[in-house]
Amino acid sequence: MNETVQLLLNHRSVRKLKDEPLSPDVIRTLVEAAQMASTSSFVQAYSIMGITDRPKKEALAKLAGNQPYVAENGHFFVFCADFHRHIQAGEMEQTEVKPAVESAEKMIVAVTDAALAAQNCSIAAESMGLGICYIGGLRNNIAEVSNLLQLPNYVIPLFGLAVGVPEADPDRKPRLPVEGVYFENVYPDAEVHAEQLKAYNDTISAYYKERTGGSRSDRWTEQVSGLLKDVKRPHMKQFLEDKGYNRH
Amino acid sequence: MNETVQLLLNHRSVRKLKDEPLSPDVIRTLVEAAQMASTSSFVQAYSIMGITDRPKKEALAKLAGNQPYVAENGHFFVFCADFHRHIQAGEMEQTEVKPAVESAEKMIVAVTDAALAAQNCSIAAESMGLGICYIGGLRNNIAEVSNLLQLPNYVIPLFGLAVGVPEADPDRKPRLPVEGVYFENVYPDAEVHAEQLKAYNDTISAYYKERTGGSRSDRWTEQVSGLLKDVKRPHMKQFLEDKGYNRH
Incomplete structure (x- = not known):
């Protein structure tokens, strides 16, 4: 098993990180690694914000449900x-792109693009010995987060990613059995799922x-x-x- | 720069793959690597189908817009x-979970979870010297793909991933400038984007x-x-x- 696969299999989220800024070189490498992820039809439908301003980090930590590692990392x-830059690209090329951008299809594209990039960023960080933790809690108060970062239309803050030198070494959490997640050719019926869920309940209880x-x-x-x-975050659809x- | 970062920076999508099946061991490792990606609140809201049946692969290749590498890989x-297994988990625990599952918020969760897992799978494959290509084209005829794989409610086929021994060595496509994608503290105004887009147009033209x-x-x-x-794939929202x- 090669080093990269070992790294992937060894992942755990780290919720205690040293409060010491990464160097600009490291940050740039993390962003470049993120950018090299696959992207749907080369649209690159995401942006990455980096928050270095202390009061902003504290405000985000509060908005995310008082998670200290949002500020300390x-x-x-x-x-x-x-898709904001694509609207601008459409203007530069005198092409109306809003109807396409506003479709549910393009939301799937943008969320996928952003997540692929984020995972590359995470793996690059972990390969350098850093710890990472995704922060979905930013969506608790997404309008306030959006305002804080001054995000215009067509930009949605999906999740945060805290990166830093790990100050904790959490356990590796066992995932669903492979047989409960991976299926060949045909999706299994309820009995197969029930069996896998019971086996997994035993694993997690233990x-x-x-x-x-x-x-x-x-x-x-x-x-x-x-x-x-x-129902959590009922504001998301609006x-x-x-x-x-x-929108359609 | 470590080996993993080099691997990430060296990514390219490969659209010509050897039509020779990967070993079950390799497939299992790829799935295990996928599963170790971060997952929102530990929900693991995705499944991975593996298509080995030849007629099914041919049918998918056709449904994806006649992309031969969907069948040949x-x-x-x-x-x-x-979220199908979560509905089942709710039944096991006598808890009504459908209202939460049916929210836009949980769609974001499931798409993100699936994408993080897929990117781990891709990186594991690339670390073994394999080539990969994401296939968003499955969404061209998503209802037919769903029927072909016999997917029940609460399961959405988001994208395919073709993996195999590369038979081509495509060029590495330059991404947007770091300064056009990564912003600190405040999202930039239109002039900054315009400048980055112009610089990037020159790069891509060259x-x-x-x-x-x-x-x-x-x-x-x-x-x-x-x-x-x-507007592509206008059927997605429905x-x-x-x-x-x-749904809400």
């Missing part, structure tokens, strides 16, 4: 879906038991049901439409 | 947004001129305007809603 990125000396033994199905019993995405 | 994956002995000299703004002048996504 080596660097904080915000990955954005971005994982928590071992970590907590027996005080926690959550099932995965219990965790995700708890997480999904309430926000997307307001910003020019997902 | 070492392995063909389809990455799907998937790239095509050199590759074609002068017969092509497309500007990037011209390419993306051409691509975005028509399809997403029909399958239980993006």
Whole structure:
């Protein structure tokens, strides 16, 4: 197994990072690595914000639900879906591109493009011995985040990425069994899923038991049901439409 | 610069792959690498289909707009947004999770999760000397693709990923300038974008001129305007809603 595969298999999210800025060279390399990810039809439909301003980082940490590692880290990125520059490109070429950009299809494109880039950035960081943590909590108060970063229409702050020297070494969390996620040729029926979910519940219960000396033994199905019993971030659909995405 | 960063910076999509199946061990490692990507609140909201059945691969190649590398490759994956197993988890736990799953927020979660996993899979493949190419063309006829793979509600085939031994060595395509994609603290105004777009147009024109002995000299703004002048895949919004996504 080569070094890169080992690195990928060894991932864990790190929620305690040294509060010491990364060098501009490192940041540039991370952005360049992000940019080399595949992009749908070469549209490159994303932007990457880097937050270095201390009050802004503190404000983001608060907006993300008081997550201290949003403020305390080596660097904080915000990955954005971005068709703003394509609207501008259309103006330069006297072409009306808004109807296409405003389609649900192009939202899928932009979210995918941004995520592929972010994952390259994460892996580059981890290959340098840095720790990373994605921050979906930015969507808790997405309009406020958008205002704080002065994002115009056609730019959506999707998630943050905290990067820095790790100050914790969390456990590697076991994923769903391969047989519960990967299927050949035909999607399996409910019984197959039920079997995999039960096996996985045992794995996850054992994982928590071992970590907590027996005080926690959550099932995965219990965790995700708890997480999904309430509608979170009900503002997302309206926000997307307001910003020019997902309109038709 | 370490080996992994070099690998990331050296990416190119390969559209000619050897038609020789990858070994089950390699496929398993690629899936395991995919699974270790970060996932929002540990929901793991995706599935990975592997297509080994020849007639199915041929059918997908046709549905994707006659792209031969969908059928001819070492392995063909389809990455799907998937909250189907969470609905099942909810049933196991007597919890109603559909209202949350059907929100636009959870569509963003599932698309992001699937893309992060796919990018890990791609990087693992490239680290083994394999070539990869993402196939967004599956969304051209997404309902037919969904039927072919017998995907139930709450499963969306987002894109394919062809993997295999490369039979071509395409050029590395220059991305937007770092200064046109990465911004610190504040999103820049239109003049900054215009400047970056002009510089990038020169880069891309030079790239095509050199590759074609002068017969092509497309500007990037011209390419993306051409691509975005028509609404493509206008069925996406309805399809997403029909399958239980993006409803509110």
